[in-house]
């Protein structure tokens with residue numbers, strides 16, 4: 314019996330590892346996410362039932378729930394060197410001449426790969442199992458970040474196959490994909506936290522968190538690019554070693570080429586300088602390496618960096634311009650951001666007129682003032698940023714931190730974490746403007762042609778002062794606006810009308826509740842049958858939803874218990890707004906409840922009971938936690954009942970459940 318279970322568990326783990334490998338290393342999944350989730354859930358269920366069989370390398374064991382107190386240090390078995398840089402093609406040719414001279418031959422080849430902009434990490438596998446992950450540190454000693462690296466899905470906890478050496482150290486780059494970076498920053502702004510300046514800082518910051526559960530949410534990824542210590546050689550050249558990595562299930566970047574000479578290297582570098590913008594991760598150059606290991610040994614290292622390797626750094630796209638003035642911008646949450654107005658300048662294909670200065674600490678750090686000549690750069694090629702002051706202006710206008718809101722003049726308060734200044738006046742015209750623009754925005758109610766210009770006109774004419782007023786606008790009012798023809802006015806009203814049946818998730822997002830972005834709104838919409846049940850939810854009910862913490866729960870509760878907000882929502886309903894919900898909800902009796910089912914039920918198959926719970930507004934979960942509302946236990950229930958008892962989670966019988974549904 315136990316042997317059978319062990320076989321089943323081993324088999325599931327093997328399948329899951331194989332699919333991870335196909336997904337992350339080969340970029341070629343052969344099953345759908347749903348099928349993958351099914352395998353994963355099955356394994357989880359078996360492990361919950363037979364906890365003795367859980368092993369640390371099981372794919373279910375990526376996140377250890379325990380925060381750590383501090384990182385211990387690790388001495389690297391081989392130093393983690395850095396790479397010398399070149400900044401132009403002449404320097405690359407000079408590098409090639411040194412190689413030819415030192416090797417005394419022209420018989421060598423290069424590999425050319427992308428320089429991933431993240432942070433270097435060393436992974437140690439013993440008998441195919443990930444035993445340690447360390448940061449580069451000073452190259453000799455780094456930090457032990459194993460618990461955090463284990464949460465990165467593309468890092469295998471166990472190598473694939475059996476062909477790997479007993480000890481294998483792999484080095485590579487941990488990075489944050491651009492989309493994950495943007496999403497993270499969006500959330501941080503919503504929560505009033507400091508934004509990360511670029512994906513590299515975000516990756517480094519995420520890996521140094523003491524709580525692995527938070528790291529797990531940061532969507533980090535990994536590419537392997539070099540060898541550390543090994544108990545036996547795996548190849549005689551780099552290109553083959555990289556292919557062996559791939560066979561072991563380690564993700565490598567596919568954009569690697571062999572080059573016969575430096576001209577070919579230069580061609581590849583030129584191509585990537587243009588095409589790198591298409592990638593969904595940041596690169597800051599190319600890395601050029603001698604391919605054959607014996608030749609690398611002949612060339613040796615200089616102590617700091619190997620002689621067989623060079624980086625070709627892409628020119629950071631920078632421009633010089635003058636700060637004409639510094640404005641204060643009030644966002645929809647009241648956060649006040651300093652923005653530099655620049656003399657327009659061309660940068661990376663666009664004309665830059667403004668650059669964010671992030672916050673007031675940043676102004677102090679840069680010591681920038683209106684009148685200064687500054688260097689601007691596309692930070693991570695995403696947002697234009699002032700990098701440094703090149704020359705102080707003759708006439709300087711030093712910048713004072715705000716005491717009053719620049720728009721409504723109410724006193725501003727500094728945020729608790731000490732970075733942001735905030736206007737707390739909910740009637741501040743700037744806050745209202747930003748909230749309305751956000752409400753109508755593409756990812757929210759998506760009201761076409763309802764952009765900042767129209768919002769400004771409507772506000773100026775006092776035709777709108779909140780979301781509800783949008784739905785009261787008439788043709789006569791809109792068509793009388795300056796530069797608005799009848800046709801355009803009709804179009805505006807049509808778009809407004811169309812938005813009335815926008816999805817529940819978008820409607821929730823559009824409200825602009827503090828700490829609730831588009832992703833959180835989707836989670837809320839998934840957990841509530843309709844807006845009324847969300848509005849009526851208690852903080853406890855909200856906290857029971859996975860991914861809703863006490864801070865968000867309080868924001869939501871406070872929002873829906875502020876008379877003015879409820880009044881505006883009701884006015885919207887009265888004017889025809891009716892968010893659509895794709896789910897077929899029979900009732901909302903189970904709204905806000907997370908239910909775990911175990912054992913055999915009399916009246917329902919497993920699929921039927923899950924559907925019934927969802928149809929009544931509830932959510933099904935496979936494992937018992939403190940967030941579980943109750944466990945529905947049939948006959949011969951599993952260990953979930955014990956877990957529920959130990960956590961003090963309510964357990965109910967099938968007949969009690971039928972009573973709740975009103976079907977005795």
Ligand code: IVH
Nearest residue numbers: 394395396426427428429432433538539600
């Ligand atoms: S090879 C001794 N390959 O760049 C050579 N490094 O500026 C070992 N990096 O510390 C590194 N992409 O963090 C190598 N394809 C790549 C890389 C890469 C990014 C990083 C690495 C290194 C830094 C040096």
